[in-house]
Amino acid sequence: MKNIFLVAGLFLSQIISAQYNYPVTPEKAVVDDYFGTKITDNYRWMEDLKSTKVQSWFKAQSDYSHNIINKIPHREDLFNRMKEVQKMNGDSFEAIQQRQNTYFYTKTKKEENLSKLYSRDLSTGKETLLFDPETIGENTQITNFTVDSKGKKIAILLSKSGGEICNLRILDLTEKTLMKNEIGPIWSEFGFEFTQDDKGIIYTKMSTADPDSNMLLKDMKAMLHVIGTDTKTDKILASREEYTELNALTEQFPMIYFTDDYKYIVLRLGSVKSENPIFIAPYSELKNKKINWKQIIKPSDDITDLFISGDKLFFLTHKDAPNYKITLTSLSKPDLNNAKVVVPESKDAVIISIHTSKNYMYYSLGNGITRDKYQVNLNNLATKKIDLPTGVNTSMPLNSRENDNIYCNNVNWLTPLTTYDYNPEKGTAIKSKYLNSETTFPDYNKLYTVKEIEVKSHDGVMVPLSIMYPKSIKMDGSTPAYITGYGGYGISYEPRFSTRLSVLMEQGVVIAVAHVRGGGEKGEGWHKAGMKATKPNTWKDFIACSEYLVNQKYTSSSKLIGNGVSMGGVLIGRAITERPDLFAVAIAEVGMTNALRSETTANGPNQIPEVGTLQNEEDTKHLLEMDAQSKVSKGVKYPAVIIRTGMNDSRVVPWEPGKFAATLQKNSASGKPVLLYVNYENGHFTSDKDVVFKEYADIYAFALWQVGHPDYQPIENTKK
Incomplete structure (x- = not known):
């Protein structure tokens, strides 16, 4: 009787009407002429995020999506399993620093959602909780921190609910108090540092804290704050307006730091490009009214x-x-x-x-999948290959000013992180006594196989593809598969263990990562082969890797789930608009799917070096090709799509995913759902594990439903 009930549930989910009753989405056509190519945008009105009508539309979409998702069984089981696997991993340690004989680090306990700041006395082994961010406000998160030279004060960068507009607070360990001054606003990725005498902090200040302002990521200033003084008196060290001789662009970020010996201040005019103008000045210039910067690097270098x-x-x-x-x-x-x-x-x-420590430089030599590590003695330039445990692919200095202590992380697709202490003089790596915790994690290596191969793309270029699959797989196309990729900024998609993907794999799903052009897996040439004019290679590589999974019977088109995040929105958006027949489900997360309009956002000008500008006719041709929204056609049978956005996202503003969802809802003829998944507790990302696991439990349940997994078939009509 149980089997009959299951079949009936499957049948019901297939025969319900072809049209979902989405919330009403008004159309107000705006026609843009892009150097002779006219594009109609029916949803330009959504770009006014302060409008109550726009906010009401997002709320209606959110309610509608959650109403459908809530009918999918076993979502809670996915969430609980993610929490369980996370606990099996034990406590996790991040941002480790050393001052004298003390470690400072953030740690997320296995039963907790957010990290807290701790210290560890290496002579006694005693651990002390220094700061719990939620004591100053719910959903407050530690984004970064740095410790002064004596280990007496800690500067802590704090954010709220996944937002990236942060403020800096000073924790006085002697007084055991958090100083009242809030320094900022500061973007989450930017560094900050104590002065040599520990009396000041250098940082990069944003021009506004308004997330809806187009000035959010423009005209920033490098600043010096003297601890204990009013932030209004902070000194400007570099900016476009006050330092016109720098020839800084409005979208460049003036980021500063000190050399390890405190002889120089270094200024980098940062952007999405890695090749930036770099300046130096003697440390003594901090005393002057204005810094006399000397340029030593040009972008053309x-x-x-x-x-x-x-x-x-x-x-x-x-x-x-x-x-x-x-x-x-x-x-x-x-x-x-x-x-x-x-x-x-x-x-x-x-x-x-x-990376560097006091006397050594370390570099990694690899292909984006595997790495060999080397050390160079800074005094005599002697180079030596480092013999590290298999899988170690990251290393960071604990305090490059004081010592040569290094910690290394062992990371791969199937094994959670293990940290090692490395001694460059002896060339030895031992499992860290204090930076690991006990784990009860299952041995995935006995259950799953990892295959690293290369797949021929549309133009004959070989593209790396990582595949993780059950050893018991039947190579007959009946197994669901999930493939993801990125392809932007020269960033490599390197092996790393993922709690959420491991849980998806436990559902019998093949996991694949396409190392597409636009990333950095094969160097700068690989990056340049997937940007601007060559950007189509990014999604065509993804399509080729997806076709390989189907052709080799790992899966079939009716079982294939495609995923792209952020810049990966171009990848997944264009993959499903070019090959809608290839995928059963598309998951577009906080993705750039309206490339033609991205330049108008606060983060838009920063993206110009990577994707181009509408001010240039040639670049506009490339942006037209990247823009997934304008490639959606009426009457095409698109896959089921779930589009995630965070309402606190300042990188890819919510209207971009929103417009893509509305366009697909209007035009898709497949009868498959197109859902906009709106999270009001998140931004582009968050460190709150409950928020993350809840999102992915919902999204994966949706995907498993759509590929026919029997455990995730609703027994109630989802189209009401």
């Missing part, structure tokens, strides 16, 4: 990272080296054209990152 050790100026550059090289010149007499090559370019691997 193709330098993406640097560090200074005494008079040595080290560069990571792709100048005449698409896979990067590390070079060295004198800081006092820089000569970039004749810089000494410390680490030459590799033909087969990419120099991915560089």
Whole structure:
């Protein structure tokens, strides 16, 4: 009788009417002429997020989506399993720093949602809770922190509900109090640092804290705050208006830091590009009314990272080296054209990152999937390959000013993070005594297989594809599969364990990651092969990898789930508008799906180096090609789609996913649902695990329903 009931449920979910009764979405056509190409935008009115009508529309969409999702059984089971797996991982440690004989770190206990700030006395082993962010407000989160040289004060960057507009507070450990002054607003990704005497803080200040203002990410200023004084008296160290000689653009971010010996201040005019103008000034200039900045790097130098050790100026550059090289010149007499090559370019691997401790530089050489790590003695430039446990692919200094202590993380697709202490003098790595916790995690390596292959794309280029699948899989196309990709800014999608994806894999789903062009897996050439004019390679690579999964019978089109996040919105949006038949479900998360209008947002000008500008006819052609919303056609059978947005998102503003959802709801002829999943407790992302797991339990339940997983079929009409 149970089987009959299940079949009846499946039948009901298939025969209900072809049209979902979505909330009414008004159309107010606006026609734009893009150098002769006319595009009609019926939903321009949504871009006024302060409008009560717009807010009401989002609320109606949210209620409608949750009404449908709430009818899908076993969502709570997914949520609870994510929580359970998280607890199996044990406590997680982040942002580890060392001052003298004390560790400082944020830790999320296995039974908690948010991280708190702790210290650990290395002589006694005693751990102390220093700061719980929710003591000053619900949903308050620690975004970052730094400790002064004596370990007496901590500057803590705080955010609310996944938002990225933060404020800095100073925790006085001697007085055990949080100082009253709020320093900011500060964007979540920007660094800050104590001065040499620990009496001041340097930081980058945003021009407004209004998330709806187009000035949100423009005309920022590098500032000096003297602790204990009114922030209104903070000194401007660099800005477009006060320092016109810098020739800074309104969308560039003036980010500053000190060299390890405090001899210099370094200024980087940052942007979405890695190649930025860089300036230096003697540390003593902090006392002057105005800093006398000297430019040492131009964007055309193709330098993406640097560090200074005494008079040595080290560069990571792709100048005449698409896979990067590390070079060295004198800081006092820089000569970039004749810089000494410390680490030459590799033909087969990419120099991915560089870090430094007091006496060593560390770099990774890899292909975006696997890495080898090396150390370079900063005094004699002797290079040595580091013998680390299999899977170790990240390393960070604990305090580059004081010591050579390094911690390394072992990360791969199937195993949670393990941290090791590395000694560069001895060349030894031992499991960290204090930066790990006991785990009770199942051995996924016994249950699943990881395959790293390359797939031929539309133009013959071989694209890396990572596949994780059950050892018991039947290669007959009957297994659901989930494929994701990114493809932007030269960022590599590297192996890392994901609690939520591991739970999806436990549902019998194949997990795949397409390392598409636009990322950095194969160096700067790989990045440039997926931006502006070449951006179509990003979604065509994704399509090729998806086709491979179908052709090799890992799955079938009726079982395939495609996913893209943020810049990955271009990837998934254009994949389903170009090949709607290839996917059963599309999950577009906080995604750029209306590239033609992104430039009008606060974060838009920052994206110009990556995607182009509407002020340029050639770039406009590329943006027209990237824009998923305008590629949606009436009467096409699109897959089921769930589109996630966070109402606190300042990177990809909510109207962009909202307009894409409305366009698909109007035009899709497949009869499959198109849902806008609106979260009022989230932004572009959040560190609150309950919020994250609730979102993904809902989204994955939706996807599993649509690919026919028997445990997730509603028995109640979802189209009411």
